Each structure stands twice: as structure tokens, then as C-alpha cells.
Amino acid sequence: MQSETLKVAATHFNLGNQKMVYNELRKDYLLNRWVVIATERGRRPNDFAKPKTQPANNAVCPLCAGNEHMTPPAVLLYLKSNGDIVKDKDTETLRHKNWLIRCIPNLYPAFSPPQNPANATHIMKSDSYGSAIGHHEVIIESPNHDEHPADAELPQLKHLIEAYVDRLRDLSAKPYVRYVSIFRNYGKEAGASLTHAHSQIIATPIVPRTIAEEVAASRKFHSDNGRCVFCDLIEKEKRSPRLVHENSGFVVFAPYASVHPMEFWVVPKKHDMNLLKMGKAEAEGVAEILKASLKALKDLVNDPPYNYGIHLSIDENDADCYHWHLEVYPQLSIWAGFEKSTGMYINTVMPENAATELKKTIQAFNLKF
DSSP: OOSOSOOOOOOEEEETTEEEEOOEEEEOSSSSOEEEEOSTTOOOGGGGOOOOOOOOOOSOOTTSTTOGGGSOOOSEEEEEETTEEEEEOOOSSOOOOSEEEEEEEOSSOSSBOOSSGGGTTOOEEETTEEOOBSEEEEEEOOSSTTOOTTTSOHHHHHHHHHHHHHHHHHHHTSTTOOEEEEEEEESGGGTOSOOSSEEEEEEESSOOHHHHHHHHHHHHHHHHHSSOHHHHHHHHHHTSTTEEEEOSSEEEEOOTTOSSTTOEEEEESSOOSSSTTOOHHHHHHHHHHHHHHHHHHHHHTTSOOEEEEEEOOOOGGGTTTOOOEEEEEEOOSOOOHHHHHHSOEEESSOHHHHHHHHHHHHHHHHHHO
């Protein structure tokens, strides 16, 4: 698969006293999506840094330790017990204390469980209509309000990754679930309605469009070439100027056709279509590299809002061709009329520049700490 389907390098032409500059037009690795890399309007990462405003703290946080009664019973808890970690659940009459991770149903779910799971077989009434049956959960990442991944201790972040795996295992086993989305919103501009460190999980009865298109393209690449497109990308991006960081199990790079300024992906070197086979060492590896990358983003752009999402498949037919990965989308620009009306995006930071600055910041962070 050709990632650089069309590349128009920024070239200067003198037409009398007028200088013409061509931006770059890049196509996504897998999706039929084009991005304009606006070299003429190109900006450096620190151009996006803004003074950080402190959120108002005039309300009780329902996710903080001690306020467990303000939320529905937890469906999963990581509890401290005699120096060990045990897993448990709440009941209607009991809310456990002394927790490290707490997963609860969302009070305002986008998808809701069926009243009778045994009969939840005809969710989609037609090709264009169905019931929003599924699950919508909030994973409270820490009893400490501000322990977000960039600042969390590695053991705590490792617990979070393991909780992702636990909930993915439980939700993906339900017969009416075809996809499980694991994602995080950080900052008001990125859609976070609560400031306490938390992620969300939504299980859906259909495979969302972006994932379906990625899987279809991955399947075609595997059929044509006999190998995984993401495994192929890892080897290419490790040798490219877009490489940000790597450890023994994971690679971080800025994608060739980044939609968002400072966007980066975390990709496991080991081929798997989802996280269900992840062991403790891999959970620690992704925690370490995610913390380093998000810490670099925070230091470089003054703690910007961002979203991240894990792309995966729970269909065994995709085991050979699809490769799970985590995509981080800093919210540093506003999509306006052109982007919304065309599906083509303009990015004012070259991915190569984003990778260079993130890499420098990670190296300085490692030296300092």
C-alpha cells in the first residue's frame, strides 16, 4: 500500500514579483482521506502554547475518593488489600473504599444495555435504523483528582491499561457487541465535562465507519502482500523523520498524513488485533511510552486539550490483517467550513517537525528524570 500516493512538495516559483508556494497534499495510510500540510502557513509547536487557566473548583467532584455514593455501583474495582491488588465490584448497598481504579456506568449513556440480553438479537431493524444498545462506562483512573497519564506514577498507569483490558474482555464477549471503543477526553475543548482523571468505554452493536474502513484496507493489503500493513508501517516509520520514541515493545510516530497538529500514534511491535493477549510486561511498556509521549506534549505545548482513542478489532476474522494502536489527537486547531464540508483537512504543523520537537522533549525529560 502506498502511503505517499500524491506528494506535492512545497516549491517556490517566481512569477515577476509574486512568489508561489505549493503546500503538500498527503493521503492517509489506509483511509480515503487527504490532508493539506500547509507549509506556507506552517507553525512551530510552541506557537500553540497558551497560558493555562485553572478550572473553577466550586463543586464537589463525584469521581473523587469519598464520593462513591454519588455514582452508580462500580462494575470493576482495583482495590488495595494487604499489599496486593484485588478486583471486585460494588453493590447497590455497598460502595468500596481504598480503590485504585473504579469503573462505573455512565449516568448519561450514549448506548444502554438491553433489558433482556438473551433476546438482544435484532438490534438493527434495517440498514439505516437500529436501537442504540450497548454499554457506556467511565473508568476513574485514580482516587487522586489530577493524576492524569502525563503525571501519573507508572504503576497507576499500568493499572489503567490493565483495566482497559479487563473491560474489553467482558464487553466484547457479549453477543450484541460488535465493537468496543476505549477513549479519553482531556480538557474542556476536547469534550471533557469533568476534570477528574478518567477515560470512557463505549460498546456498540455496529463497527464504526473509520474502523470498518481501516479493517477493509488492512485486509486488502494483507491479501495482496501477505503481511500486516501496520507491521510494515512500523519498519518504515522507525527509519523516517517522523519517529518520536520507541521502547522494547512499542513505537511512537507522527503519522505521515496527520489530521491534527502534533498528532502521534502509539503502535505495538507485536502483532495483535486487540489488547486481549496483553501481558503485564506489555501493559508496563505501553504505560511507560504513553506517559513519556503525553508528558512531552504537555511540556511542549503547555498542557493542551487532547483526545486519544484505541483502534482495535474484536472479530477473529481480522486476527491476521489488523493491528491495534492508540491515536492521540491534540486539540490545537479548529475545523471550519472547508474541513466540515469536504472531509479534507488542513494541518499547519508538518508531522516531521512535530516528531522532531516531541523527540527532543522526551530526551530532555529522560535526562532530567
